[in-house]
Amino acid sequence: MADLKINLAGIESPNPFWLASAPPTNTGYQVMRAFEAGWGGAVWKTLGQPIVNVSSRYGALSYKNNRMMGLNNIELITDRPLDVNIREMKEVKERFPTHALIASMMFETREEWHDCIQRCEDVGVDGFELNFGCPHGMCERGMGSAVGQNPDVAEKITSWVMEKATKPVIVKLTPNITDITQAGLAAQRGGANAVSLINTINSVTNINLDTFAPNPSVDGYSTHGGYCGPAVKPIALNMVSALASHPDFKLPISGIGGVETWRDAAEFILMGSTSVQVCTAVMHYGFRIVTDMIEGLSDYLDSKGMASVNDLVGHTAKRVTDWQNLDLNYKVVAHIDPEKCIGCQLCYIACEDGAHQSIALQSHTRVPKIKEDTCVGCNLCSLVCPVDECIDMRVIDTGRPKLTWPYHEANPHRVGVH
């Protein structure tokens, strides 16, 4: 059995599965239920100045039979008194001393930050997460993503926190920015111990075609809400890789964005995350999904001969590189297994109408045929095929050595040309 224990910038946790700061961590009751179910850590719903929430608050993107592929929310930070939150955090920490309890915070003034840090440390929290990412409501008051989108401000506020905090500090980054590495480097300059990403993405979920109201609707109106859930995972993975592979960025990462299963978690860890944070999947299915996450990740590590989660961290980060570093002499060609093919011909029409006209129909069978001489190896056919392992992309030995764009003869600015 692999060891799932992690240590993120000094925050120890029995496993890498944390609840993100969000509705599932709104109360002590919920966090205790989560820890009982097996979650390793929880980032408390963001503490801050008093706010009031709207009704309704969530909107979802469904795709065919899959509900909540993406979830949008316009809910703000905690709407419960700070005293109540602090008291419940204390109760949680007393009952679950070895689980990671992280206080998420968002304030305006240096004094407010310092005051809250003190109160949290007094009840034994294991670390802090600075909410520089919330994309709705709070940013209009100069907090949340308004901070995260301005690296200088983010650096400054981080440094205020570092003056006071004795526990590790994580800065949560917003994806609503052109270059995530600028925000990450600002947090590093401000002295943060770690970063977490991504926060939610600016979005409007959909529109009611009968009433023309945008969703989630508050009496017919909406606002740009934060988008999360399975649909955002590829965006999050890209941003994690951008930081993890940046030569100047040295902080550990807590990965967030569409994590629902151990497989998603393993991908974030491979991309350079030490822990992962989950919200939407719990809002969809409840806390007990963690059972499979724990077992699945443990079995996966065993199957790879790895003794701990740390062994998995970051293997893929360096493999996401600039396009110009990719080998232009590497070639794959699609191959259809006629035994597995069910004859739906989706590969044919996808290639014919949507790609490179490199699949032909045959008269004697419904199994299409790859035109290997024109197939560019784009993967599309294998992606639309509904049968597992029916279409595989086979490597063709071109007999040519690795050749990248800077050296390619078609490049007018290639190395060696003046």
Next chain:
Amino acid sequence: MLETPLHESDPMLPIPDDATLAAQFQKVKPLMTENEAVIEASRCLFCHDAPCIQACPSSIDIPMFIRQIMSRNPKGSAKTIFTQNILGKSCGEVCPTQVLCEGSCVYLDLNEKPIDIGRLQAYATNVAIENNIRFFHKGPATGKKVAVIGSGPAGLACAHELTRLGHEVVVFEASAYAGGLNRYGVAPYKFTNSDADKEVAYVSQIGFRIQTNVRIVATQDDSAPESGKTYMTFSQLEQQFDAIFLGVGLGQSRKPGIPGENLPQVYGAAEFIYQLRQEAQKIAVGRRVVVVGAGNTAIDAAVESSKLGAEVTLVYRRTPEDQSAYDFEVEHAKHAQVRLMYLTSPIQIVGTQNVEGLMCIRNEVKAQANGKSEITPIEGSEFLIPCDMVIFATGQEKQTRFFDALPGVTLDSGKVKVNADFQTSNPKIFAGGDCVNGGKEVVNAVAHGRDAARGIHRMFINTTAN
């Protein structure tokens, strides 16, 4: 308690009450809700050049109509269906989809459940019918008049398409209600009288007339008096119309010609089912019913009898491998507690006033020198199946006597001979459906009727051009 002996002595069962009938004759394929339909539609892969389209005799663009259900556009979906098959509702409910569209679904090769195409089709078309959403209108008048004999699926499809093309159409129907097999032939747990009547009203509102209770006869001599019916001769029609479409289906059930078959409780399956539909299932059946035959009609008659309370035995002279009923229909009969006896032939119906039993003989399979096998009776194996009613489902006669009297119409083993345009040897007379193919599915009849209408239209254009 006193009543019991008297009751038991009556060979016929009482007619079940309305609640029992409603429970027994529930739809085997109930209508889907929107939610069910969208979930099922979302499973469809949207195959290119889909095998289900190729398997549909009326060539409905099935992946397209399913996609339209998925996008919550049932109106567009119904239009896609009706464009190819104006009787898409009944086809969705009565087609043996397991052997047609659904039987060719690529999911079967993945050992997955095929898409429930029939019920999806019924869902979308039902939305259009219930909300009376119309897609087709009468074409600009051509001045041509066409008589359609028979208001079954072939006749209705033909009349609808002809009206779209601008021809004036009158449909003649001998029964009290239009609909043909959908009204009087298919099992009521597949398609109800109300379903049939609504469909006829929906289809005919395009603007053709249906004259019910009008029997077209070959000659005046045929007009055996039947109260409430009007009789017209075929030659009268020929004088009044520019073309005639025959959608008359098949004739009476065949009986084997054995002693006792004229006893009152001996029925042909087609007539039994006709009566069942006519009376909306409020008929009395025998306590013990024997159905002879193993085609789909035999299964229907057996299951219907069972639902009316009878103990049912089905006898068939050959083996299970030889039966023409679809496997899923045979399963349906087994679920309805029908006892199946193979290699059994009826030889005599026993009884004086009433049916008391069916004398049968066992058969055996004997291999022949040519590799085929032969069914031969086993001498001395006669036995009696005590019963109160016998239904013969051993095929239907062709209406050869009627056809023989039609000028210039030639037949091929009792079936009306037609060309690719469904034109008979008499250029003014066209035909389609069971009277042409010898008895197939509703969907085959619809395709015939639709294509015959286009054939008639071409004939009019060619005649005018000449």
